[in-house]
Amino acid sequence: MCRNQLDWDSPLPDKLITQWEKWRIDLQHLKDLEIARCFKPKDFGDVVTTELHHFSDASTKGYGQRSYVRLVDEKETVHCTLVMAKSRVAPLKPLTLPRLELTAAVVSVRMSLILQSELEYANLTEWFWTDSSVGLGYIANDTGRFHVFVANRIQQIRDVSKPFQWNYVSSSNNPADVASRGASATELVKKSNWFSGPDFLWMKNPLENCDVINHDIPDDDTEIKRCRILETQTTLGEIGASGTL
Known part of the structure; x- marks a missing residue:
């Protein structure tokens, strides 16, 4: 509606009416959704x-x-x-997917700050996951200079986390896919991993099961800030009488 610049009282186009009715009817399935209040099960041992x-x-x-x-x-x-969990609609002004992935990573570190202050866990260890190899390359890079948009978000991420805390997860195993693409109420009720996390988190050593990829940034990446160096040469004939250039 915002993209089409519709007024508040403007009637919805037929296509949006159909989508709206489908969403409204689907909401009734949320009554089947159950969420445990306690993070720790009853029969769980000492953490x-x-x-x-x-x-x-x-x-x-x-x-x-x-x-x-x-x-x-x-x-x-x-x-x-x-x-x-936190999700946001992509801005109307188009952004490249690497920029959107980096923006999503910023949301993760902001949620990290909130949870650090709210949760009463001692010796808490944190890990961050993304399926964007380009984003991981930006976060891990210590030498390249980036344009303002990317540079600002890298700084926000590194103010809260360290590059070694960031890992790659394949898109098929990334539970945040639901947050970025959306899901119906019916799908949400049936997608148990939304509340329990991906299978590899339940393994003994989840970090050993993560995929290892190349985080190097291509030389032709458009986000890298280019610097021009001009070199001038002077011949001996241009040296003045004082012997200086």
């Missing part, structure tokens, strides 16, 4: 390890993130559950 895993993702429709707490007890039993 020895507490981790927060933040997943971010972006698409041309929107971007978002999801944060999960991963608990490990003295018997090495693992339990994961959703703590917080």
Whole structure:
């Protein structure tokens, strides 16, 4: 509606009316949604390890993130559950997908700050995940200079996190895909991994199961700020009587 510059009282186009009715009818399925209040199950042992895993993702429709707490007890039993999620509609002004992915990563570090202040866990370890290899390259880079948009967001990310905390997750295993692309109420009820996290978080060593990719930034990346160096040469004939140039 904003893109079409419709007024508040303007009737919806037929295409939007159909989408609206479908969304409204689908809302009734939310009554089947159950969310456990406690992050720790009743039969869980004494917690020895507490981790927060933040997943971010972006698409041309929107971007978002999801944060999960991963608990490990003295018997090495693992339990994961959703703590917080945030999604936003992509801006009307078109952005490249790498910029949107980087913006989603910024949302993750902002949620990290909120959870650090609100959760009462001792010795909390945090990890960040994205399916954007380009975004990981930006975050890990210490030598290249970037244009203002990218440089500002890299700074925000590195003010809160360290590059070693960022890992690659394939798109198929990235639960934040739902936050960036949306889902119906019916799909949300059926997608159990929205609340429990991806399968690899339930493994003994999730970091050992993550994909390893090349984070190098291509030389022709348009976000790299180019600097021109001009060199001038002077012949001996141009040297003045004083012997200086």
